[in-house]
Amino acid sequence: xxxxxxxxxxxxxxxxxxxxxxxxxxxxxxxxxxxxxxxxxxxxxxxxxxxxxxxxxxxxxxxxxxxxxxxxxxxxxxxxxxxxxxxxxxxxxxxxxxxxxxxxxxxxxxxxxxxxxxxxxxxxxxxxxxxxxxxxxxxxxxxxxxxxxxxxxxxxxxxxxxxxxxxxxxxxxxxxxxxxxxxxxxxxxxxxxxxxxxxxxxxxxxxxxxxxxxxxxxxxxxxxxxxxxxxxxxxxxxxxxxxxxxxxxxxxxxxxxxxxxxxxxxxx
Numbered sequence: 001x002x003x004x005x006x007x008x009x010x011x012x013x014x015x016x017x018x019x020x021x022x023x024x025x026x027x028x029x030x031x032x033x034x035x036x037x038x039x040x041x042x043x044x045x046x047x048x049x050x051x052x053x054x055x056x057x058x059x060x061x062x063x064x065x066x067x068x069x070x071x072x073x074x075x076x077x078x079x080x081x082x083x084x085x086x087x088x089x090x091x092x093x094x095x096x097x098x099x100x101x102x103x104x105x106x107x108x109x110x111x112x113x114x115x116x117x118x119x120x121x122x123x124x125x126x127x128x129x130x131x132x133x134x135x136x137x138x139x140x141x142x143x144x145x146x147x148x149x150x151x152x153x154x155x156x157x158x159x160x161x162x163x164x165x166x167x168x169x170x171x172x173x174x175x176x177x178x179x180x181x182x183x184x185x186x187x188x189x190x191x192x193x194x195x196x197x198x199x200x201x202x203x204x205x206x207x208x209x210x211x212x213x214x215x216x217x218x219x220x221x222x223x224x225x226x227x228x229x230x231x232x233x234x235x236x237x238x239x240x241x242x243x244x245x246x247x248x249x250x251x252x253x254x255x256x257x258x259x260x261x262x263x264x265x266x267x268x
Contacts, residue, residue, distance in 0.1 A: 004018035005018070006018070008031070008032050010034070011034060012032045012033060012034040013031050014026050014027075014030035014031055014032075017030065035047055035049075036050070036051050038055060040055045041055075041178070041194070042073055042192075042194065043192055052258075052261065052262055053121060053157065053159075053258070056161040056163075056180075058178050058194070058196075059071060059196050064196065067198055068198065068201060069197055069200065069201065070196070070197065070198070070199070070200025070202075070206050071194060071195075071196045071200065072194065072195050072196075072200055072206050072209075072210050073193070073194045074192075074193040074194065074195070074210065074213060074214055075214070076190055076191065077190065077191040077217070077218075077221060078184075078188065078190050078191075079188070079189065079190075079191065079221045079224060079225060080187055080188055080224075080225055080230075081187075081188070081189055081221065081224035081225065081227070081230060082183065082186060082187065082189065082230040082231050082232060083159075083160050083183045083189055084224075084230060084231060084232035085181050085191065085220070085224060086156070086162055086179075086181055086232070086251060087232055087248050088220050088223070088224065089162050089164070089220075090154055090156070090162065090247045090248050090251055091248050092109075092111055092152075092244075092247070093108070093244045093245070094223075095109070096108045096109070098219055099219050101215075101219070102212065102215050102216045102219060103212075103216055111243070111244040111246075112128075112129060113127065113246075114126060114247055115127065116246065116247070116250055118254070120257075121157075121158045121254055121261065122155070122157045122158065123155075123250050124153060124154065124155050125153070125154045125246070125247045125250065126154075127151075127152055128149060128150070128152075129149075129150060129152070130147055130148065130149060130150070131147070131148065131150050132146050132148075133146060133147075133148045133150070133170070133171055135209070136148065136168070138171070139171070144171070145170070148168060148169075148170035148171060149168070149169055149170050150166060150167065150168050151166070151168075151169070152164065152165075152166060153165045153167070154247055156250075156251055156254055158254065159255070159258060160181040160183070161178075161179075161180050162178075162179045162180075163177060163178050163179065164176070164177045164179075165177075173197070173199055174197055174198070175195065175197040175199070175209075176195070176196050176197060177193065177195050177213065178193060178194040178195070178196070179192075179193050180192040180193070186230065186231070191221070193213070193217060195209060195210065232255070233252070234255055234256040234259070236249065236252060
């Protein structure tokens with residue numbers, strides 16, 4: 001049997017207290033704190049305090065710039081790691097040794113200069129390079145060069161939303177990877193990830209790509225699980241950074257700006 005309970009309106013005011021009867025005058029202090037809530041990108045977004053940033057943009061339809069695309073969601077993963085996973089997502093230098101079984105190259109690639117554009121608490125980072133496009137069927141068949149151009153554009157939006165768009169002009173294709181981290185506590189988080197692109201309309205390509213992306217993600221998760229100390233220092237002097245860390249350094253700066261703007265002093 002379902003027991004009667006107090007009921008509240010969307011603004012938090014109490015509309016019924018069963019023990020007082022139907023026509024009772026309800027105490028004004030009988031109210032609850034409300035939170036902003038919205039559904040977007042297949043996720044439910046909740047802001048317990050007044051939102052200070054908008055919900056990140058991500059394709060919600062089968063069309064992007066007039067082009068038909070496919071959209072697929074990876075399984076939600078819970079892992080003993082901090083939101084420092086954002087740092088991992090933006091770190092290109094770890095590919096050769098962490099992802100040697102998937103997307104890593106045989107030798108480390110020199111990380112070139114990124115063009116960084118800051119927009120409030122958010123930022124974008126872009127660079128072009130050449131890579132072996134093993135997913136291009138025309139290149140694998142020898143009808144197009146295997147080594148091709150690729151433009152990588154990272155986007156960060158606070159607090160823990162990231163995306164990576166891969167434009168491959170020689171193959172005439174592109175792919176975007178969305179990555180969202182939901183911290184549960186200092187040592188646990190949930191990871192939500194999606195992939196969108198024109199080639200995903202083909203079920204076989206979609207399944208192959210999703211299996212590949214999941215394998216890459218699990219390599220990152222296994223690395224994070226080995227860490228004894230989890231966290232993401234926002235003080236740039238707490239760690240040693242190199243030129244190859246340009247994007248992850250910008251992440252720390254953006255998070256510090258966001259934390260300070262939200263009224264919580266960043267840890268030194």
